[in-house]
Amino acid sequence: xxxxxxxxxxxxxxxxxxxxxxxxxxxxxxxxxxxxxxxxxxxxxxxxxxxxxxxxxxxxxxxxxxxxxxxxxxxxxxxxxxxxxxxxxxxxxxxxxxxxxxxxxxxxxxxxxxxxxxxxxxxxxxxxxxxxxxxxxxxxxxxxxxxxxxxxxxxxxxxxxxxxxxxxxxxxxxxxxxxxxxxxxxxxxxxxxxxxxxxxxxxxxxxxxxxxxxxxxxxxxxxxxxxxxxxxxxxxxxxxxxxxxxxxxxxxxxxxxxxxxxxx
Numbered sequence: 001x002x003x004x005x006x007x008x009x010x011x012x013x014x015x016x017x018x019x020x021x022x023x024x025x026x027x028x029x030x031x032x033x034x035x036x037x038x039x040x041x042x043x044x045x046x047x048x049x050x051x052x053x054x055x056x057x058x059x060x061x062x063x064x065x066x067x068x069x070x071x072x073x074x075x076x077x078x079x080x081x082x083x084x085x086x087x088x089x090x091x092x093x094x095x096x097x098x099x100x101x102x103x104x105x106x107x108x109x110x111x112x113x114x115x116x117x118x119x120x121x122x123x124x125x126x127x128x129x130x131x132x133x134x135x136x137x138x139x140x141x142x143x144x145x146x147x148x149x150x151x152x153x154x155x156x157x158x159x160x161x162x163x164x165x166x167x168x169x170x171x172x173x174x175x176x177x178x179x180x181x182x183x184x185x186x187x188x189x190x191x192x193x194x195x196x197x198x199x200x201x202x203x204x205x206x207x208x209x210x211x212x213x214x215x216x217x218x219x220x221x222x223x224x225x226x227x228x229x230x231x232x233x234x235x236x237x238x239x240x241x242x243x244x245x246x247x248x249x250x251x252x253x254x255x256x257x258x259x260x261x262x263x264x
Contacts, residue, residue, distance in 0.1 A: 006093070006094050006132075006228075007091075009148060009149075011232070012039075012248060014232075016144070019076070028079075029232075032086075032227075034088060035091035037091070038088065038095050039091050039097065040218075040222065045060060045194065046101070047103075047198070047201070052197075054169040055169050060160055062094070063091075063156045064093075066090050067249045069089030069093060070156070072089075073085045102182055106248075109179060114181055114195065133248040134177075134245060134252050136148050137246075138248070161188060194206045195247075233251050234251060
């Protein structure tokens with residue numbers, strides 16, 4: 001939920017940044033494009049890092065990264081700073097908590113109902129959009145865009161104690177088996193560079209027809225939903241006279257049907 005909510009935040013910021021700094025939407029959208037690209041490309045490397053250092057360490061690092069990038073945007077005054085902070089820093093942080101985290105948790109903790117669990121965790125992304133966007137839209141409209149960035153940073157930092165205390169790498173850490181497993185899961189020992197391991201995994205993937213079919217489908221889905229609607233629906237609605245909180249709520253409603261479609 002957090003990754004999706006954090007990633008969707010730029011759609012709330014476009015018009016306020018345009019009004020304060022005079023940057024046109026094409027300039028601001030470059031930061032969103034960088035964010036989305038890294039949101040996707042970080043996945044294989046995040047998975048390799050999770051294998052090497054564990055879910056908890058990677059997730060905590062991602063949350064702190066998002067909080068740092070969001071807080072520093074409150075003092076930016078040039079487009080390159082937006083590209084660096086919200087594009088690169090927040091993009092890397094959210095990419096480490098996106099679908100790769102859901103797939104890793106489902107794969108390690110569930111044997112039976114794994115598909116349902118993966119669908120539920122994926123749908124949590126839309127739930128994050130539903131929870132965050134109306135409130136962030138209200139903040140942007142009534143308190144200013146900097147409070148939106150501060151709220152994102154506070155939300156990310158607020159979750160870190162929960163992650164530190166309760167997130168475990170595998171069921172074996174608690175003396176349990178994965179749900180539906182008939183025997184204990186032997187944790188593989190990750191060796192070598194996480195970067196090299198990620199590239200080895202990608203090398204295997206690109207040889208598979210299914211990899212390209214899935215990758216192409218997700219690319220089209222991401223470009224149309226996150227890239228177009230998720231980014232530009234709020235500014236376009238405001239151009240037609242809607243209040244920002246109303247426009248953000250419309251985007252959140254899309255998230256409701258996303259949850260229904262994912263779980264159906």
